[in-house]
Amino acid sequence: MAYFSETRHDLLDGVAREFLHLTPRGRRLVAIEGADAERAARFADDLAAALEAQGQVPARRSLGDVDEATLRAETIEPFRAGALEGARDPDTVLVVDGRRLLNEKVRGIWHFTVWVLAGEELPHAGVNVIVDATLDSQPKRFFYDYCALPPSVGELR
Numbered sequence: 001m002a003y004f005s006e007t008r009h010d011l012l013d014g015v016a017r018e019f020l021h022l023t024p025r026g027r028r029l030v031a032i033e034g035a036d037a038e039r040a041a042r043f044a045d046d047l048a049a050a051l052e053a054q055g056q057v058p059a060r061r062s063l064g065d066v067d068e069a070t071l072r073a074e075t076i077e078p079f080r081a082g083a084l085e086g087a088r089d090p091d092t093v094l095v096v097d098g099r100r101l102l103n104e105k106v107r108g109i110w111h112f113t114v115w116v117l118a119g120e121e122l123p124h125a126g127v128n129v130i131v132d133a134t135l136d137s138q139p140k141r142f143f144y145d146y147c148a149l150p151p152s153v154g155e156l157r
Helices: 006-022 037-053 068-080
Strands: 028-034 057-065 092-099 112-117 129-132 140-142
Touching (some): 006 037, 028 037, 037 092, 057 068, 068 092
Parallel strands (some): 028 092, 057 092, 112 129
């Protein structure tokens, strides 16, 4: 496993444990997105490593900017059918990063979602976990008053 600061390790471990508490078995889907695609991808890599350290079978995909039809046809359906390369174990956790993964039309696909903040942007309004990763070595769990946000905040067009 890659080196993480103690703070980053603890946060990743906590997010992984929360996810596993909610969905302990089966083919599970985790989406990670953020305004800074590189930070979101790095967080997805690290979360997959944290899940593996907890005895899970993770698979990773970075999808870039993806539309709903492509997401479903090339990633979700093959994963659910056990046909996605590298994700054939029945208890695989597929950790995906990309753009528009958390838009309203596809938000219900995922078992667990993370928005990675980097700076002052508003968080996505419909995720399980918000992480402020402005400082990669010192990420923080971020809690936001969702009542103050319209449901479309974070929706990428």
